[in-house]
Amino acid sequence: MTNSLLSRILKQHTGPLTRDLVQEPGDFGLGKIPSRLKPVGTTTSICGYCATGCQLKLHLDEHGHAINLSPQSGYPVNLGMACPKGWQALDPLDAPDRATTPLLRDASGTLQPCSWSTALDTFTTRLKAIREAHGHESVAFLSTGQIPFEEMALLGCLFKFGMGFLHGDANTRQCMATAVTAYKQSFGFDAPPATYADFEESDVIVLIGANLCLAHPILWQRVMRNKRQPQIIVIDPRATETAQVATQHVALKPKGDLPLLYALAHCILRDGRVDSASIARSEGFDEFQSFLQDYSPAAVAAQTGLTVVQIEALAHTVSEPGKRVSWWWTMGVNQSYEGVRTAQAIINLCLITGNIGKPGTGANSITGQCNAMGSRLFSNTTSLVGGHDFANAAHREKVAHGLGIPLESIPSEPSLAYDQILEAAETGKIKALWIVATNPFHSWIDSGRLADLREKLEFLVVQDMYHSTESAQVADLMLPAAGWGEKDGCFINSERRIGTLKVVRQAPGLALSDFRIFRLIADAWGCGASFAKWTHPEAAFQLIRDLTIDRPCDMTGIADYAMLDEHGGIQWPYPAGSAGLAQERRLFEDGIYYTDSGKAKILFSPPAPLPEPTCGEYPFTLLTGRGTSSQWHTQTRTGKSDILRKLYPEQLYVEIHPADARALDLEDGDLVQVQSRRGTLTGSAYLAPTVQRGQLFIPMHYREVNQLTHPSFDPHSRQPNYKACAVRMAKRPT
Ligand code: SF4
Structure with missing residues (x-):
């Protein structure tokens, strides 16, 4: 890469931060503010932590730098509320351990500051050498659900279509993969059906493996706004903060959820409390009915830790005719050795009782990370960018044409999953990892294994805001990245709402937005021409938005970031010509699913034993x-x-x-x-x-x-x- 290109990109990054400022002088309700910190304008940004997707109002000084924030009152998600993390969202930007310069491990094993030119030369030289020696499956990336989807898409496209590698996954595997797979198999597309208004319109709200009060406090506030005096049922082994304030806590045994859900379906079918029209819009009902014969309450009582009376009563509550029942799940279901079938057991209950596609209903996964949904559509890891399939030739052709890249650069095989990538690194098949905005040396399951794995890697690159994470500390090369508040882009929340984030701070030192780093790498690798249209995040947004045409996630009716801001975020689908659609929309109101037949699939299999049950030694x-x-x-x-x-x-x-x-x-x-x-x-x-x-x-x-x-x-x-x-x-x- 030339020095002039580097300086041009650095200049772009550090230019004036004045975009989208809304002049709004006066008292911001922040108390007495020193005049040098007096806000002179505001802008908005979606919070960068959880998938609730609250909008925050950033208060800016005369240079466009955020000096404080407050929750945005008019936004349809959070309605003027934020949890403690949102209120303090600016604090992490000022931390002393921010990565401010690239770091390269020297011969003595110490990470030493280096220039971007050296960092990019090292990156390309080492990875190209590994590719030359070991092939295109020898390097993988591990990314995140925490960066804008424009950055995810650029990383996924650069790595696979530009650099020619095959394997990449993200920490969304740790939080959302179960819901993704369950929806894809049951509905024909990864399509969370809910809109948050459903919290306020249910008669029965079932929270399973979900501690909303702590994990999604603003969604709990939405529950509290429900004026229908709903029954709130928490299914969880622990008396969580949410269970303690629910109307009913079902304290089942750990992983008793799948047999319990089958027993509920057994009771509902036995008693004929079903919705025949909804069942007619499903496939697999007869086989399911036959399968459920073995799942009477008495048969599963011991596995669930509940009594027959408790199970019968719960079955009655979740199938009462005329009542709107919504089911919501998070990690208690997803992070399981049989999470997909558990999520589908929830979906099946909604299908047989007709609790889907109507206000206050649904089989609704609440995602974890702020951009898990963006990752699912655009990261180019398990799915081809824009909600497509790598294995589908027509999809590959459409994406190649849309991105202006050679068809043969798009692989027809999917990537290895996260655990398979790490296993391949352990066995020596994968020689190098590029970790972006995640910290597997802390967060991965059985994390002690990663120390041995590190020894086997020839080259480890970590790209992060901080040089102090467990993963950054063991990197060979550390690339300093901008954080939330220091870059543009979009997130998609749990109800499929797309919202924007803004630049309201300047990244410290030589740190760059992930988008800029990927652009620099594309040029250094020699494939920059393939990404010439990806000039900045909004240009990338428009490029990948157009790929979604005719897919369930079609968002071609969204003109630009300004339109997203004007509408209070927009839920997909939003195809061209959608002007006038309601601000809160749920899926499947027409009873048509995304499968070939248009019918939902009822899927099930017998519960599996706990992979590691207790014993005398580990009780x-x-x-x-x-x-x-x-x-x-x-x-x-x-x-x-x-x-x-x-x-x-x-x-x-x-x-x-x-x-x-x-x-x-x-x-x-x-x-x-x-x-x-x-x-x-x-x-x-x-x-x-x-x-x-x-x-x-x-x-x-x-x-x-x-x-x-x-x-x-x-x-x-x-x-x-x-x-x-x-x-x-x-x-x-x-
Ligand atoms: S609930 Fe989630 S999105 Fe809202 S402020 Fe808290 S962390 Fe941010």
């Missing part, structure tokens, strides 16, 4: 999950906020039932060791009757927790099973 089941609304995943960003840190214990804690604690001679606050077959961690005991006897709970935010988790995976989605493994616990020896 506790370890549950993991979100521990607070103030921290996000691995705390990489939220851990940088003084305020958010104060809202959450710094030291790892282990929730244990008081009776189990007594049996182990433990008191609240005692230091304990928890051990699985894969590792040991230390924390403090937290005596909590909210966990059942024989179970422990550790929040996912602590680095050590995944040293314990068991590497088992859903066979359909390859999503890791984070939720249940066998451990033992004891007071830490003094």
Whole structure:
């Protein structure tokens, strides 16, 4: 790459930050503000943490730099609310461990600052050499659901169509792969049917494996706005914060969900509480009816930990004629060794009771990351960019034509999944990894394995905001990236709503937006001409938007970012000519699905045993999950906020039932060791009757927790099973 190109791109990146400013002088309700920090305008941005997709109002100084923020009152998602993470979204940008320059590991093993030219030369020279020696399957990327989908698309297209590699996946595999696969198989497309208004229009809201109060607090506020006095049922082994305020808590055994859902369907069919018209719009009903004969409440009671009476009562509640029932699930379902069939068991219940395509109904997955949905449509990992299939020749031709690239550059095979990529790295088939905006050395299941894997990699590139993540610390080359607030683009939230983010801060030092880094790499690799149209995020948006024509996710009616802002975000589908469509829309109101027949598929298979059941040596089941609304995943960003840190214990804690604690001679606050077959961690005991006897709970935010988790995976989605493994616990020896 030439120096002039580099300086031109750097100049573009660091230019004036004045786009989309709305002059709005006056008091912003922020109290007394020093005049040098007095806001002189505002702009808006979708929050960069969870998939709720709240819109934030950024208050700007005269240079267009955000000095504060508040939730946006008129946005149809959050209606003027934000959780603690959203309120503190600017804090992580000022952290002292921001990556401000490329870093290259020297001969002594130390990461040393280097120029972008050296970094890009090293990147291309090393990866080209590996490709030359070991072929196009020898390098893979691992990306994220946390960056704008324009950046995801550029990475996926660059890596596969420009650099000629095959394998790439994202940390969305850890959160959404189950829902993606379940929807694709059942509906013919990855199509979450809900709109958030359904929370407010249900008579019965079933939250399964979903702790909304902590994980999606603004969606819980939407539940609280429901004026129909709904029954709120939480199905969860723990008495979570949400279960404690629900009208009913169904405290089943860990992974008793699939047999329970089959038993509910058994009761509903036995009692004829079905919707015949909805069943007629489905395939596989007769086989399902026959399959369910073995799933009476009595047959599954022991597996679920519930009584026959409890199961019968629940079946009655979720199938009451004339009642609107909506089902919502998150990681308690998705992160399972049989998550796809569990999600489909929920879908099946909605299909047989007619609770789909109507207000207040639906089999609704709530996504985890801010742009999980964008990743699903555009990342070019498991699906071909724009909601297409790699295996479909007509799709490949359409994408090649749309992007102006040679047809032969598009592979017909899908990528390996995340776990398969890491396994290939362990066995030496994959020699190099490019990790973008994620931290698998903390977050991947059975994370201790990654230390050995690192030894086997010839080259590890990490591209991140911070040089301090566990993954960045072991990189050979570290590329400094801009974060949320320092770049443009779009996210898509759980209800399929596309919204924009804005540049409101300048990235520190030599850090660049991921989009710019990918452009630099394209030029350095020698394939920049193929990406000449990807000049900036909005140009990329228009390019990949046009690819969606005639797909279920058609968004060709969205002219530009300004239109998204004017409409309060827009849900897909939004094909050309959609002007006048309602702001909140659900799918399948016409009863037609995206399968070839237009009918939904009822899919099922017998529950599988727990991959790692408890035993005499490891008598506790370890549950993991979100521990607070103030921290996000691995705390990489939220851990940088003084305020958010104060809202959450710094030291790892282990929730244990008081009776189990007594049996182990433990008191609240005692230091304990928890051990699985894969590792040991230390924390403090937290005596909590909210966990059942024989179970422990550790929040996912602590680095050590995944040293314990068991590497088992859903066979359909390859999503890791984070939720249940066998451990033992004891007071830490003094
Ligand atoms: S983290 Fe989620 S709930 Fe909180 S403000 Fe951001 S989008 Fe809203």
